[in-house]
Amino acid sequence: MEEKVKEIIQRYSGDKSYLVPILQDVQKEFNYLPKDALYAVSTHLSVPVSRVYEVVTFYKAFSLKPKGRYQLSLCMGTACHVRGGELIARNVADTLGIKEGDTTADLEFSFETVGCLGACALGPILVVNGEYHGHMNIAKSTKILKKLGKKGATDDEQD
Amino acid sequence: MMSKIKSFDELKSVQERLKAGRDPKKPCITVCVGTGCLAYGTQKLVDSFREELAKRDLTGRIDFRTSGCHGFCERGPMVVISPEKVFYQRVGLMDAGEIIDKTVLKGEIIDRLLYVDPQTGEKYVHEDDVPFYKKQTRLVFGLNSKVDPQSMEDYLAIGGYSALGKALTTMKPEEIIQEVIKANLRGRGGGGFPAGWKWDETRKAKGEPKYIVCNADEGDPGAYMDRSLTEGNPHLVLEGMIIGAYAIGSSQGYIYVRNEYPLAVKNIHIAMRQAREAGLLGENILGTGFSFDLKINRGGGAFVCGESSALFASLEGRAGEPRAKYIHATDKGLYDKPTNLNNVETWANVPFIIERGADWYASIGTAGSKGTKIFSLVGKINNTGLVEVPMGTTLREIVFDIGGGIPEGRKFKAIQTGGPSGGCIPEKYLDMRVDFDELTKIGSMMGSGGMIVMDERNCMVDMARYFTNFLVSESCGKCVPCREGIRRMRDILVDITEGKGREEDVDLLEKMASSIVDGSLCALGSSAPNPVLSTIRYFRDEYMAHIKEKRCPAGVCKDLITYSVDPEKCTGCTLCAKVCPTGAASGERKKVHAIDPTKCTKCGACRESCKFEAIIVR
Ligand SMILES: Cc1cc2nc3c(=O)[nH]c(=O)nc-3n(C[C@H](O)[C@H](O)[C@H](O)COP(=O)(O)O)c2cc1C
Ligand code: SF4
Ligand code: SF4
Ligand code: SF4
Ligand code: FES
Ligand code: FES
Numbered sequence: 001m002e003e004k005v006k007e008i009i010q011r012y013s014g015d016k017s018y019l020v021p022i023l024q025d026v027q028k029e030f031n032y033l034p035k036d037a038l039y040a041v042s043t044h045l046s047v048p049v050s051r052v053y054e055v056v057t058f059y060k061a062f063s064l065k066p067k068g069r070y071q072l073s074l075c076m077g078t079a080c081h082v083r084g085g086e087l088i089a090r091n092v093a094d095t096l097g098i099k100e101g102d103t104t105a106d107l108e109f110s111f112e113t114v115g116c117l118g119a120c121a122l123g124p125i126l127v128v129n130g131e132y133h134g135h136m137n138i139a140k141s142t143k144i145l146k147k148l149g150k151k152g153a154t155d156d157e158q159d
Numbered sequence: 160m161m162s163k164i165k166s167f168d169e170l171k172s173v174q175e176r177l178k179a180g181r182d183p184k185k186p187c188i189t190v191c192v193g194t195g196c197l198a199y200g201t202q203k204l205v206d207s208f209r210e211e212l213a214k215r216d217l218t219g220r221i222d223f224r225t226s227g228c229h230g231f232c233e234r235g236p237m238v239v240i241s242p243e244k245v246f247y248q249r250v251g252l253m254d255a256g257e258i259i260d261k262t263v264l265k266g267e268i269i270d271r272l273l274y275v276d277p278q279t280g281e282k283y284v285h286e287d288d289v290p291f292y293k294k295q296t297r298l299v300f301g302l303n304s305k306v307d308p309q310s311m312e313d314y315l316a317i318g319g320y321s322a323l324g325k326a327l328t329t330m331k332p333e334e335i336i337q338e339v340i341k342a343n344l345r346g347r348g349g350g351g352f353p354a355g356w357k358w359d360e361t362r363k364a365k366g367e368p369k370y371i372v373c374n375a376d377e378g379d380p381g382a383y384m385d386r387s388l389t390e391g392n393p394h395l396v397l398e399g400m401i402i403g404a405y406a407i408g409s410s411q412g413y414i415y416v417r418n419e420y421p422l423a424v425k426n427i428h429i430a431m432r433q434a435r436e437a438g439l440l441g442e443n444i445l446g447t448g449f450s451f452d453l454k455i456n457r458g459g460g461a462f463v464c465g466e467s468s469a470l471f472a473s474l475e476g477r478a479g480e481p482r483a484k485y486i487h488a489t490d491k492g493l494y495d496k497p498t499n500l501n502n503v504e505t506w507a508n509v510p511f512i513i514e515r516g517a518d519w520y521a522s523i524g525t526a527g528s529k530g531t532k533i534f535s536l537v538g539k540i541n542n543t544g545l546v547e548v549p550m551g552t553t554l555r556e557i558v559f560d561i562g563g564g565i566p567e568g569r570k571f572k573a574i575q576t577g578g579p580s581g582g583c584i585p586e587k588y589l590d591m592r593v594d595f596d597e598l599t600k601i602g603s604m605m606g607s608g609g610m611i612v613m614d615e616r617n618c619m620v621d622m623a624r625y626f627t628n629f630l631v632s633e634s635c636g637k638c639v640p641c642r643e644g645i646r647r648m649r650d651i652l653v654d655i656t657e658g659k660g661r662e663e664d665v666d667l668l669e670k671m672a673s674s675i676v677d678g679s680l681c682a683l684g685s686s687a688p689n690p691v692l693s694t695i696r697y698f699r700d701e702y703m704a705h706i707k708e709k710r711c712p713a714g715v716c717k718d719l720i721t722y723s724v725d726p727e728k729c730t731g732c733t734l735c736a737k738v739c740p741t742g743a744a745s746g747e748r749k750k751v752h753a754i755d756p757t758k759c760t761k762c763g764a765c766r767e768s769c770k771f772e773a774i775i776v777r
Contacts, residue, residue: 058459059460060461082611119232142740
């Protein structure tokens, strides 16, 4: 892990002002920000670990907890909200049995809501591991979850 | 790779050469690959066009280009065929071969791909005739469809960087600033502050180096024009910045883009590299001795980081908390050096002012607001997309003539402008001319240009709650009135939407608003009450219906509504019973269905599925 962190810091020539992008890249690498990685960033970038934590906890995009195998983001930008995003959010959260922003205990699903994704014409939008699903509605979101649940299930999770 | 261009004359000859190498009569297929169109799966269509062209051995004979957003995202995937500019929309991902064979090679029009105006039923063949485009003035944004954002040659071939050449070789920095002041270019990122004055202050400030910064954070959760400009025409933004740097006397600039915009980050990176290779960025630009370079920084996705002092903190690698502004950023901004921050669209306007002159620019728009503005027209509107109109265009023209009105024949209720800092505007102001000052007068603001259209099924109390809730999570927490006050306002609004509101709450909200405005350090806090105040001002009845009658007239607030079936309209299709997760909706095939209110969780699935509008929500 330390080697990987060093390499990422190298990309930015060890410039402290790139702390945020460096952490973004670290998170991309490990899917969240493990404690050891934060210490490694602190050591190799010569930034106090308290500063690293301050930054990590300030920006919402950072996660100190592991994320699920399927990462679902529902757009809750204004345009998607007025087209009924909230009902879809409720459906996804209820179906997964978690609150928005959380990950299921089996680390299969993470669910979060985000601001405008720049594709309002297709709103509401659900993004599954980077793939956009437009004109989302309650029924479609249920269908997508079912499909993923089946694929992702290891044993008896089929409905 | 392009070799270094060493003078303005050489730039002109490069442009000429590129232009001459392009036969305007040669057919060119342009496919939009902006974020909206990509979300429809357009990449497949692009690959298929390349394949089909190669298969027919046409690769060199027919030009093929991918471009940034054309604005009409509602109708993607989108293909335009030049020189006639035949406009195909909602193109199927397998349609490439047919388009080449029929339209490009034989000039036949494929009827099913044409745009049909949903209101009049009229069909349109050419892009410029489509009403959505026809009534716009696409000065800045229109270039998007003419260039591949990853090709500097495209940009040079349409005369790109001429303004930079002119500025560097024929104008003194002070003259440029005077030109921008005369054009009365006002900041497009929110406040509408005159850009020229800011440039002037930064130029005159003591301290070296001086920085210029481009704000591409676009935190407004319902707007995407900055993204589409950065993504679709990065060289235009760069050109504006380099001119600004020369005028201000800056040698180092930054572009602050949100991390959620990966394509914008990528395209601007490519553009910067190309510009450096061509000698338009970096040391000794165009051989004039002027040097300026740029760095790009990805934001962490916090709304408050769009605020200038928070943005600088974030650029320095710290948490993005605003600072008190006893001293202007133009004196002490980034790293405590004189800094000039402008929005993406502001920078993108600069080349036009330099190229065509302040007088020409100032002839567009209203007395106090010049030029055009790009709006993100979204929500309950037929033609969702990005529209660019001269300042002073009426809301009615934007919503009905360009936007094509409200879908499904529903009624217009309000339009929200200015994002979380703005307000909701009711129908009676539809004929208002949109500019910085008019919007402020009626309790909203221009903001970055979000325009969210709402119909009778949107609840205004819910909208106020939505924005306030957004701001609760985005407040940086430094000032108590902002941190606690907005939270309390949100709680009161939640109470009202849950039927627990008290009559005195509306007054209380108004009172709290004024203390939040007074006690907040930055504009996030001081403008936070706007969505609440404007909805109270124009939709007090709706608040009262929630509070006194425990009723949500729009049928949105969950605790105040019940779902039932309209026996007149129900055909007994059984769909609602199928989708209902709780078994509340039930009935026999071909008989009127019913909803058991004790089982109903108000999830909305039945209403969404019913094709006969038979589900009543009251
Ligand atoms: C909370 C908050 C968020 C803001 N977000 C943005 C933004 O996303 N983009 C932007 O250009 N300006 C934003 N602004 C306005 C900037 O502070 C600043 O005024 C602007 O970037 C200056 O550029 P302009 O004069 O060209 O508009 C925001 C302001 C506040 C208070
Ligand atoms: S007004 Fe709100 S967002 Fe702005 S500095 Fe104060 S607490 Fe932070
Ligand atoms: S979906 Fe609509 S029409 Fe069909 S049974 Fe339900 S209420 Fe009746
Ligand atoms: S709102 Fe949901 S729970 Fe209620 S009847 Fe309709 S589908 Fe069933
Ligand atoms: S608001 Fe959801 S994509 Fe813009
Ligand atoms: S992304 Fe294609 S038109 Fe907007």
